[in-house]
Amino acid sequence: MARRGDTIELAVLGLLHEGPMHGYELRKRLNLMLGWGRVLSYGSLYPALKKMLRTGLLSEVTTTTAVTRRPRIVYEVTEAGHAEFERLMSEVGPSAWEDDNFDIRFAFFGRTDMEIRLRVLEGRRTRLQERLTRVQAELERTQEEVNRYAAELQRHGVESVEREVRWLSDLIQAERGERPASPEAPAQS
Template identity: 75%
Template sequence: MHGYELRKRLNLMLGWRSLLSYGSLYPALKKMLRAGWIEEHTVPSTGATSRRPRIVYEPTEAGRAEFIRLMSEAGPSAWEDDNFDIRFAFFSSTDMEIRLRVLEGRRMRLQERLERVQGQLSLTQKEMDRYAAELQRHGVEQVEREVHWLSELIQAERAGTPAPQPPATQA
């Protein structure tokens, strides 16, 4: 794919939580080119609005092997905030045991964070104005929701069934 299409597809896949900018995409593509994980080809433009040729990126065999290697890692870096969303987006390419270890690691990390924040919250509640306290409460609720979601995913993985679907929203 060319850069614009790649960015659009990744943003669609990752959702609103992890919007990818061109300032992040192109340096990452250049790094992957230098490592030999992707190659670029110039193709003529097919649109009527631009005559400029497009650069299309394609994974190499080394790139596919690196993707498989990265998706098989299940240590702490796999469940940290910066990496979890992208790892989760590609879970269909991951072995079930690795998915479980990543989900359980993420849940454990969030539960630790939740305990720490709840402990601090009770100590600092008196010192905060109502907006700072609301922001803290909102953060705790977000982590609690994610822990619940992860627990459902883990249970579904172990049972070999799809995760529960959220109720459809009305337009």
């Protein structure tokens, strides 16, 4: 099962699919990718890369091409790495719905089946809708709210989540429209 911290691993495997890279560049691309607020530090990237070398998901590229370059370590994905990438991308459980995990997974959607994509999108949508229901119920219960600002924050929060739900719905429809969907339409999981 995918633990929370597999996010970096998945991102690295996905990025390296586009071609071998060294750590410094990986960090830049990564920060752009999951870059809404979060910035990944060297202190967590490099150890992660080393671990992935140890566990055989990555291998060092033997720098045959240019001898003039300084000693930087270029990584590429191994067979085992590809397998792991596919295993992680096929996870459709809660770990795929958390914010960071979802974003990474989504970015690499092009390399999964439509069935998986739909399950992840629907899973996240359901999760968000549950949150919405719970918060709105709670809001009614505690309408003692004398606090204008707290109320405004809640309102804006609800609106943002509702917006994301609509976004997900559009994406789901688009996925379904793409191909006429298989005979046994997978509407409910």
